[in-house]
């Protein structure tokens with residue numbers, strides 16, 4: 001059916017409504033108010049997450065968008081296009097938030113995407129292609145130890161059986177709880193294989209997100225266009241020593257797991273800094289963000305420590321060479337301290353590259369609004385990293401005040417959120433009309 005591209009009517013982004021909704025979503029959290037900013041914790045499949053999901057569904061229902069959820073809770077809000085058989089254009093992000101985080105990471109992409117669709121619809125646009133807003137499950141690794149769980153399953157890069165067996169890492173989790181049991185309790189059933197969307201399912205994907213770094217603000221740029229996303233990897237280390245009485249167990253007899261773990265952490269830092277010194281860049285980053293000590297009593301020598309390592313690089317080979325150097329040190333540490341150090345692989349992903357056509361559509365939207373945007377690498381990973389496996393993608397970044405994120409003082413201004421949403425709307429309208 002030959003159809004001409006619809007003319008884009010003038011539309012308005014409702015900045016006040018968007019701010020109100022971001023503030024309302026930020027109340028769906030389980031953390032005490034923070035001295036600075038708004039502390040948010042919203043771990044996947046907790047009551048806060050369910051409250052947020054139900055609230056978003058209500059907003060989508062009000063707009064007449066159809067809603068469906070897949071077997072892991074990825075939720076698709078769809079605005080049917082003139083030709084529903086054509087591959088849709090999609091936008092989306094996440095509403096789960098790590099402990100004691102900020103209120104903008106992920107939520108700007110979900111509420112901004114919703115606002116973009118509402119504004120275009122209110123203005124009378126009839127898109128040729130359907131437009132979908134996708135709420136992706138568990139972008140953060142907090143609960144199941146691996147990030148972008150929902151988008152990995154959509155892209156088919158995470159084995160369904162392995163995913164369902166991922167342990168529930170929440171404090172006080174039921175013994176033996178896994179993604180399979182937790183998602184069933186959350187009401188998401190069916191085989192995880194059914195989450196898979198084939199390449200070509202979407203004609204394009206655009207994610208609006210806060211930069212989570214300092215560059216846009218530092219350079220006075222209003223927006224960023226992400227051309228590639230750095231490659232994340234995750235490992236878990238379990239260090240087993242021998243515990244004992246903090247008073248009676250004498251130093252020569254100790255096999256202290258926490259002292260050994262400390263050497264592992266410093267080895268990771270040392271080799272990461274060496275990689276950057278050798279490359280003359282800061283493109284390699286490594287973080288040990290969790291350290292569980294057993295038995296965790298002040299007067300008991302630690303017998304077991306579990307570390308989670310997050311290591312990222314724009315160059316996966318360089319990332320791997322850092323890991324090789326750390327492994328060599330680990331052999332020495334375990335021998336010298338008579339402890340065992342077990343490494344568990346979690347993930348090691350390739351960098352993602354944005355689709356030229358999507359980048360161009362964002363550039364044209366910026367030009368139409370006389371906005372100059374900065375092309376840049378994202379050092380944070382995003383669901384777009386995995387949506388890139390099945391569709392051409394790109395991301396729109398808005399500035400983060402002081403480059404801060406994953407902290408209660410994370411902040412982006414209402415103006416920049418509205419501007420990012422406007423460019424997203426223009427981009428979606430353009431992509432959905434061809």
Ligand code: HGY
Nearest residue numbers: 139140147379380381
């Ligand atoms: O860690 C990240 O890069 C993302 O914010 N989850």
Ligand code: MN
Nearest residue numbers: 098105140406
């Ligand atoms: Mn995050």
Ligand code: MN
Nearest residue numbers: 094105106139
């Ligand atoms: Mn995010």
Ligand code: MN
Nearest residue numbers: 139381382383
């Ligand atoms: Mn992300």
